[in-house]
Amino acid sequence: MMTVPQVVKIGGSLFDRAGELAALFRELDQPLLIVPGGGTFADAIRRCGISGEPAHWMAVAAMEQFGWYISSFGIPVQQEMDVPDGPVIFLPYTCLRIHDPLPHSWDVTSDTIAAWVADVMHYELIILKSVDGIYSGGVLRETVMEPVTSGDVDPCLIPYVLRHAVPTRIINGRHLQRVRLALTGHDVTGTTISL
Numbered sequence: 001m002m003t004v005p006q007v008v009k010i011g012g013s014l015f016d017r018a019g020e021l022a023a024l025f026r027e028l029d030q031p032l033l034i035v036p037g038g039g040t041f042a043d044a045i046r047r048c049g050i051s052g053e054p055a056h057w058m059a060v061a062a063m064e065q066f067g068w069y070i071s072s073f074g075i076p077v078q079q080e081m082d083v084p085d086g087p088v089i090f091l092p093y094t095c096l097r098i099h100d101p102l103p104h105s106w107d108v109t110s111d112t113i114a115a116w117v118a119d120v121m122h123y124e125l126i127i128l129k130s131v132d133g134i135y136s137g138g139v140l141r142e143t144v145m146e147p148v149t150s151g152d153v154d155p156c157l158i159p160y161v162l163r164h165a166v167p168t169r170i171i172n173g174r175h176l177q178r179v180r181l182a183l184t185g186h187d188v189t190g191t192t193i194s195l
Helices: 012-030 039-047 053-073 093-099 110-121 159-164 176-183
Strands: 007-011 032-036 085-088 124-129 134-136 139-141 169-171 192-193
Touching: 007 012, 007 110, 012 032, 012 039, 012 085, 012 124, 012 176, 032 053, 032 110, 039 053, 053 085, 053 093, 053 110, 110 124, 110 159, 124 159, 139 176, 159 192, 169 176
Parallel strands: 007 032, 007 124, 032 085, 124 169
Antiparallel strands: 134 139, 169 192
C-alpha cells in the first residue's frame, strides 16, 4: 500500500458523498492532506454577484465550511501545511491570508488552491470530482500535456499544474473503488496532467 503523503481535493459537488469518502480515508489510514472544495457554500457567494478580493476570501472561507462538514465524519482538521500522519482536513484560510499566492478571481477556485498546496508540499495531487476526468471537445482526455479548454476544472488549474510540474490526477469521486485504487498507487479511469 502506498504511504507517500498526497494532497486530495474533494470537490464540493461530492457533498452527498462526504461521509463515504471520509470512511474510506479513515479505513486506508494513509497520510492525506485533504483540501475541501467550496461547493454549495461557494455557490451562495457567486449568487451575491460580487467579485475580486471580497469574493476570494469569502470563497476560501466557504472551503473551510465544507472542511468542517467533512470533519463531522471523524477526520481531524489542521490549519498548517504540515506532513499528516493519516487523513487530515486542511483548513486553508489562515495560511492563504499569510501567503496570498494566487490571483483573487473566480478563475481560481479550490482546484488551483489544492494545486498550490501540493506544489508547496511536493506531493501528488488527486482531485476528486463528479466527472470521470477532464473532457475536451466532448472526449475524456486520459492525459493533458498542454492547456485545454474545459469546464471540469477552473481555468487556472491546468496552466498552474504544468508550469509548476505538480503530478495531478482528476478522477470521479463517486466511484469509491476508483478512489481506493488511485490512493494506493493504481491506474484508474481519469485524467493525468503532466508534461
